[in-house]
Amino acid sequence: MLPPVSSPIWKKLVSGEKQLNSKNLVINMLLTNCRVRYKLDPTTVPELVKHAHGAFSKFESTLESEIAQLVS
Numbered sequence: 001m002l003p004p005v006s007s008p009i010w011k012k013l014v015s016g017e018k019q020l021n022s023k024n025l026v027i028n029m030l031l032t033n034c035r036v037r038y039k040l041d042p043t044t045v046p047e048l049v050k051h052a053h054g055a056f057s058k059f060e061s062t063l064e065s066e067i068a069q070l071v072s
Contacts, residue, residue, distance in 0.1 A: 005053040009070050014048040022066045
């Protein structure tokens with residue numbers, strides 16, 4: 001089950017504090033982009049979290065392995 005957008009795991013994910021082992025190119029590109037944007041301006045965290053959560057929600061059915069890493 002996908003963690004809610006309010007979960008602290010999303011901030012950790014977009015900031016790079018939490019690493020994710022994924023073979024999904026879209027997710028890897030998204031996270032790279034989020035981490036670069038976070039380094040440039042940490043105040044963008046709410047926007048980045050919404051963006052990441054939205055992508056994971058959209059592709060949830062194909063991201064079982066990635067989601068399992070978020071909740072463990």
